[in-house]
Amino acid sequence: MNEDVSETRQFLTKVGDEEFYVRNHKVGSKYTFFDLQRIPTKVIAKKMFIVSNDTKLIVLDSVKSGAGRTERNDFYKIVMKPLLDKLALSHDLIKTTSHDSISAFAKSLDPQQSYAILVISGDTTISEFFNSLPQGPPRGQICLLPLPMGTGNAWASSLGLDSPVTAFHNFLDGRCKPKRIPLYKAIFPNGFSIVFFIIFSLGFHANLLHACEEPKYAKMGVERFQVAAKDILEKYDLDLSITAAGITKSYAYFAIINTPNLEAAYKPSPLSNALEQELRLLGYSSALTGSDLWEKIMQGYNNKAKQMLPTNDDVIYKSMKKDFEVILNYSPENSPRSKFEICCDGIVHNLLDFEPPTKPGEFYNNIHIQFLHQYSCFTLQVYST
Numbered sequence: 456m457n458e459d460v461s462e463t464r465q466f467l468t469k470v471g472d473e474e475f476y477v478r479n480h481k482v483g484s485k486y487t488f489f490d491l492q493r494i495p496t497k498v499i500a501k502k503m504f505i506v507s508n509d510t511k512l513i514v515l516d517s518v519k520s521g522a523g524r525t526e527r528n529d530f531y532k533i534v535m536k537p538l539l540d541k542l543a544l545s546h547d548l549i550k551t552t553s554h555d556s557i558s559a560f561a562k563s564l565d566p567q568q569s570y571a572i573l574v575i576s577g578d579t580t581i582s583e584f585f586n587s588l589p590q591g592p593p594r595g596q597i598c599l600l601p602l603p604m605g606t607g608n609a610w611a612s613s614l615g616l617d618s619p620v621t622a623f624h625n626f627l628d629g630r631c632k633p634k635r636i637p638l639y640k641a642i643f644p645n646g647f648s649i650v651f652f653i654i655f656s657l658g659f660h661a662n663l664l665h666a667c668e669e670p671k672y673a674k675m676g677v678e679r680f681q682v683a684a685k686d687i688l689e690k691y692d693l694d695l696s697i698t699a700a701g702i703t704k705s706y707a708y709f710a711i712i713n714t715p716n717l718e719a720a721y722k723p724s725p726l727s728n729a730l731e732q733e734l735r736l737l738g739y740s741s742a743l744t745g746s747d748l749w750e751k752i753m754q755g756y757n758n759k760a761k762q763m764l765p766t767n768d769d770v771i772y773k774s775m776k777k778d779f780e781v782i783l784n785y786s787p788e789n790s791p792r793s794k795f796e797i798c799c800d801g802i803v804h805n806l807l808d809f810e811p812p813t814k815p816g817e818f819y820n821n822i823h824i825q826f827l828h829q830y831s832c833f834t835l836q837v838y839s840t
């Protein structure tokens with residue numbers, strides 16, 4: 456399958472007597488180059504900023520996100536640094552050097568300090584950041600701006616940020632306001648917990664993400680999702696009896712979603728709003744045939760914003776606004792390990808790894824989903840228009 460190739464030129468901002476445009480080239484969701492263009496103008500622009508003097512400005516570049524950084528697609532060096540310097544906006548640049556860099560950075564933040572953090576990354580980086588923040592009574596504030604340079608970029612696209620240029624443009628033109636970030640926690644039987652902000656899933660979606668990590672699929676291009684999906688529909692046990700928020704059903708696809716989009720063009724939960732503390736259960740019944748299930752899943756590419764999904768016995772689409780339990784009505788004795796696979800914001804886990812020490816035949820089947828009204832020693836916000 457060929458990936459879309461596109462080249463665009465976007466207005467970035469006006470500073471002083473110059474207008475700035477960014478030309479970029481993309482293959483699929485990955486940027487191959489940026490080029491900053493300056494055009495002299497007679498109208499002198501004034502700038503208004505939303506970063507106050509007592510807020511520390513940081514650019515965090517997760518350099519392995521998306522296609523990874525090269526000389527030609529280094530968004531910070533090519534686009535951000537010249538503008539931040541011209542505006543005399545002093546800032547620190549943090550570039551990741553290892554898989555632990557994001558976590559170490561989050562842990563190093565001073566709870567007394569307020570930060571504006573411009574994050575060049577995809578979703579996993581932001582998930583790692585949230586999950587590593589220091590805990591305690593809230594004091595400082597963190598306001599994030601996601602500059603989408605990852606693969607999926609579910610969060611940024613759900614916030615209306617279709618490119619890093621759009622996000623930086625909104626920021627430079629003072630068009631953003633800090634808004635509270637809705638966060639949720641999945642608490643497992645052994646007490647281990649994961650904070651999530653996009654999706655928690657079991658069944659087909661979790662199986663697909665897990666399968667795509669296998670070497671035989673990982674080495675394929677974007678077609679790996681199609682090939683792996685076909686294998687899962689044909690070979691996996693997709694009959695998961697789950698009780699969630701009081702409803703018991705047998706699901707092939709079970710997802711609890713906070714954002715409308717999971718990719719820029721894929722909107723499986725059109726009624727979700729990334730800025731509202733509300734989860735939606737999107738479930739497709741195991742009674743559907745493989746082709747009907749696939750059609751429902753692919754419908755996410757055609758859904759329109761704020762559209763209600765048609766529901767019936769085979770399609771559940773339900774809003775949830777308070778804590779609830781997810782209970783698996785099957786046990787490891789009579790079910791394959793794949794029925795316990797869980798995806799939290801694109802990262803795959805297995806419920807069987809989160810069991811407390813058990814006696815033979817004993818199984819804890821309960822996951823508590825908590826709405827977080829306060830999390831970490833920071834007030835967490837996102838710059839949004």
Ligand SMILES: Nc1ncnc2c1ncn2[C@@H]1O[C@H](COP(=O)(O)OP(=O)(O)OP(=O)(O)O)[C@@H](O)[C@H]1O
Binds near residue numbers: 518555557579605607
């Ligand atoms: N220098 C590095 N060395 C090793 N790992 C890195 C480095 N920099 C970043 N990473 C890791 O790479 C991953 C990048 O994930 P990120 O979500 O930002 O991009 P993505 O996976 O392409 O996008 P998405 O999650 O939106 O599909 C994170 O796990 C991050 O910790």
